Amino acid sequence: MYDAPSTGELLQAVRRFLMETAQPKLSGQARFHARVAANVLDIVMRELEIRSSVEDEERQRLLALLQGDPSQNTAELTAALSASIRNGTIDETTPGVVEHLKSTAIN
Numbered sequence: 001m002y003d004a005p006s007t008g009e010l011l012q013a014v015r016r017f018l019m020e021t022a023q024p025k026l027s028g029q030a031r032f033h034a035r036v037a038a039n040v041l042d043i044v045m046r047e048l049e050i051r052s053s054v055e056d057e058e059r060q061r062l063l064a065l066l067q068g069d070p071s072q073n074t075a076e077l078t079a080a081l082s083a084s085i086r087n088g089t090i091d092e093t094t095p096g097v098v099e100h101l102k103s104t105a106i107n
Contacts (some may be wrong), residue, residue, distance in 0.1 A: 007048060008045055008048060008049070011041050011044060011045050011048075012041075012045065014041060015038045015041040015042065015045075018034045018035075018037055018038040018041070019034075019035075019038050022034050023035060023038070050107075054107040055074055057103070057107070058074055058100075058103070058104055058107065059073070059074045059077060061096070061099075061100045061103065061104075062074065062077035062078065062080075062081060062100070063077065064096065065081065065090075065094075065096050065097060065100055066080055066081060066084070068080065081097075081100075085097075
């Protein structure tokens with residue numbers, strides 16, 4: 001039975017084509033752009049690998065910080081945090097907020 005390639009496998013195949021087939025036959029700006037495209041694919045592949053764990057960690061921090069409703073998703077919790085910062089109920093002195101914002105930005 002044929003198993004469809006994963007997203008990561010597809011991206012890796014395109015990256016390999018760019019680096020091993022296309023780039024050696026190119027010169028100048030086209031060669032540079034092939035290298036940039038391969039680097040972009042590397043970034044996308046890394047993001048796909050870590051996205052779910054990073055989002056889960058972010059959600060857990062938000063739930064703890066806001067004593068949020070576990071049925072809320074990360075976007076809803078982020079909107080609640082933003083609203084709390086705007087209205088002044090949460091600021092940089094609130095325990096955990098600076099750490100959360102730093103971790104979120106880094107991730």
